[in-house]
Amino acid sequence: MRRQVRVRLEGEEVSVDAHMRISELMRELGYHPEAHVPFVNGSPAPERMYLSNGDDVRFVRITVHHPGV
Amino acid sequence: MRPACDRCGSREAIHTVHLTNENLCGECLVQDVRRRVFSLLDRLVEDGDRVAVALSGGKDSSLTLHLLAEYQSVERRKFDLMAITVDEGTAYRRSGIEAARKLTRRLGVGHVVVGMRDIHGIDVAEVRAILPRRWRRSACTYCGVLRRWAINKVAREEGATKVATGHNLDDVLQTHLMNLARGDVPAMVRSGQGVKSPSPLMVPRIRPLAGVREREVAAAALHLGLPAHFGKCPLTTGMRVGVRRSIDELELAIPGIKEDLLSGLWAVIGEVRASGAIGVELRSCKLCGEPTTGEICKTCQMKLELQDLAHRPLLFPRQPQANSNY
Numbered sequence: 338m339r340r341q342v343r344v345r346l347e348g349e350e351v352s353v354d355a356h357m358r359i360s361e362l363m364r365e366l367g368y369h370p371e372a373h374v375p376f377v378n379g380s381p382a383p384e385r386m387y388l389s390n391g392d393d394v395r396f397v398r399i400t401v402h403h404p405g406v
Numbered sequence: 407m408r409p410a411c412d413r414c415g416s417r418e419a420i421h422t423v424h425l426t427n428e429n430l431c432g433e434c435l436v437q438d439v440r441r442r443v444f445s446l447l448d449r450l451v452e453d454g455d456r457v458a459v460a461l462s463g464g465k466d467s468s469l470t471l472h473l474l475a476e477y478q479s480v481e482r483r484k485f486d487l488m489a490i491t492v493d494e495g496t497a498y499r500r501s502g503i504e505a506a507r508k509l510t511r512r513l514g515v516g517h518v519v520v521g522m523r524d525i526h527g528i529d530v531a532e533v534r535a536i537l538p539r540r541w542r543r544s545a546c547t548y549c550g551v552l553r554r555w556a557i558n559k560v561a562r563e564e565g566a567t568k569v570a571t572g573h574n575l576d577d578v579l580q581t582h583l584m585n586l587a588r589g590d591v592p593a594m595v596r597s598g599q600g601v602k603s604p605s606p607l608m609v610p611r612i613r614p615l616a617g618v619r620e621r622e623v624a625a626a627a628l629h630l631g632l633p634a635h636f637g638k639c640p641l642t643t644g645m646r647v648g649v650r651r652s653i654d655e656l657e658l659a660i661p662g663i664k665e666d667l668l669s670g671l672w673a674v675i676g677e678v679r680a681s682g683a684i685g686v687e688l689r690s691c692k693l694c695g696e697p698t699t700g701e702i703c704k705t706c707q708m709k710l711e712l713q714d715l716a717h718r719p720l721l722f723p724r725q726p727q728a729n730s731n732y
Contacts, residue, residue, distance in 0.1 A: 360422070369651075369654050369658075370424065370621075370658075371424075371576075371619075371620075371621060371654040371657055371658075372620075372621075372650075372654060374621060374624050374625060374628070377408070380420065380628075381420045381421065381432075381624075381625050381628050381629070382408065382419075382420060383408070383409060383419040383420060383421055383422040383429040383430070384422040385409065385419075385422045385427065385429055386407075386408055386409055386419070386429075387407070389407055397624075399465070399620055399621060399623075399624040400576075400620065400650065
C-alpha cells in the first residue's frame with residue numbers, strides 16, 4: 338500500500354498519496370493551474386512540491402477579468 | 407516540505423514556471439518579472455513623460471504601479487508618476503479602492519479617485535439592474551467602455567502623457583483573439599504597444615505587464631506584499647470568460663502557446679500597421695467632444711441607450727475643443 342499523508346484541503350481533513358505533487362492534486366480536483374495559485378500553510382507554493390502531514394492547502398482563483406485592453 | 411529555488415538554491419520556492427518546470431523563490435521570480443517589465447518600459451516610457459496608472463487596486467494594476475515606481479527610482483528615465491482609480495459603484499470595487507489608497511500612500515504617488523456616477527450620471531450597479539435580460543450585452547461591456555472614457559479624460563486633465571494599465575499577457579492575448587473573432591482588425595491595430603495617439607485628446611496607453619503571465623503577476627504581487635485583492639468581479643460574464651478558458655486549455659496541451667500566439671499576433675499587427683492598410687482617423691464626438699471614429703462615440707451611444715432604460719437624463723460632459731476635427 339502506498340504511503341498516505343493527512344492534510345487539510347480547503348478546510349477539510351483528507352488523506353492524499355505522499356508521492357503526489359500539488360500539480361497532480363490540482364489536476365485531480367479540477368483546479369486549472371493557469372487560473373489558480375496553490376497556498377500551503379498560508380503562503381504561495383510551487384506546484385512541484387510534495388505535501389507533508391499537517392499541511393493546510395488552499396487554491397486561490399487569480400483571474401479577475403478586465404473588460405478590454 | 408518546500409523545495410529550494412532552482413536559481414539561487416538558497417531560498418524556499420513559491421512558484422513553478424510552467425514553461426521550464428523551474429521552482430522559483432519570490433525574490434528570483436520578482437527579479438525575472440522586473441527584468442522583462444523594465445526592458446519593455448525602456449521602449450515605452452520617455453524622459454519628461456507623466457505616466458498615469460489606471461489603478462483598480464487589484465494585483466495587476468498594483469504590480470504595474472509598484473514596478474513603475476521602482477523603474478522611476480532607478481532613473482533609467484526621468485518621468486512623473488500618478489494613479490487614477492474609477493469607482494464603478496459596485497460593492498466589489500470598494501475593497502479595491504481601499505487597497506489602491508493604501509498602495510499610493512505607501513509609494514508616495516499622487517492618486518485621483520473619480521466616481522463613475524459623478525462623471526457619467528450612472529454607475530455599474532445601476533447598469534446591471536436596468537439591462538434587459540434578453541440583451542446580449544452584459545454590464546461588463548458598459549463598465550469597460552465607461553471606465554476607459556473616464557480614465558482618458560481624467561488622465562488628460564491631469565496632464566498625463568501616457569496611461570499605464572495592468573493588462574497582463576493573458577488579458578492582452580484574450581483581447582486580441584476576441585477582436586480577431588469579431589473580425590475587428592482596426593481594434594487590433596489600435597491596441598498595439600507604443601502606438602502614437604492619433605489625437606491630442608487620446609492619451610496613449612501602455613501595458614508594462616504585457617509580457618508577464620497572470621499567474622506570475624499573482625505570485626509576484628503576493629511576494630511583494632502588495633495590498634492587492636484577489637476577488638473576481640461578480641458581474642463578469644461574456645465572451646472573455648470562454649476565450650480565457652479555451653486558451654488555458656490550449657496551454658495545458660501545448661506549453662508556451664500563449665507567448666507564441668501573442669508574438670505571432672503582434673507580428674501580424676505590425677505588418678498590417680506598416681502596410682498602412684488600416685489607418686485610424688479620429689474626429690470629435692458630437693455629444694461629448696471626445697475622440698471617436700464615428701459621429702457619436704461608443705460611450706455616448708451606450709449612455710443614450712442607458713438613458714432610455716433608466717428613464718432619466720445622464721451626464722454628457724463636453725470638451726471645450728469639441729468642434730475641432732483632427
